[in-house]
Amino acid sequence: MSKVCEISGKRPRVGNNVSHANNKVKRRFNPNLQKKRFYIPEEDRWVTIRVSTSMLRTINKNGIYNEIKKARLKGTTSL
Template sequence: MARVCQITGKRPQVGNNVSHSNNKTKRRFLPNLQKKRFYIPEENKWVTLKVSTSAIRTINKNGISSVLKKAVENGYLVY
């Protein structure tokens, strides 16, 4: 599976490693993704999602149902 958050759509970003002598080489900044199970009480089932830690905080704040609905609207999640 790709390194993409299923809720926010965060992806790896590209940047440079900069050495002491100011040499620049390409590198990737990876999102902090976690595999996490969430319980959806309306459907009485568990769902496993690959989400960033900021998405976990959003789910805790707003609730899994509203966050899933918004992710489907934005096209990040096929549910």
């Protein structure tokens, strides 16, 4: 299963672990993804999606339907 937020499109980023001796080793910064079930009253259905926690806060603020609509326009979701 890919580590991509289904609404915002957040993906893993690449960076370095830097030691005290300034040695650099490549590492990945994964998004904090959670599996969450939402009810969409406009479409009268339940959907289960993997969303990042920052997107969960945005969904709580603006509503799931508005965020899915924005994601469809941006092309980051297939819901």
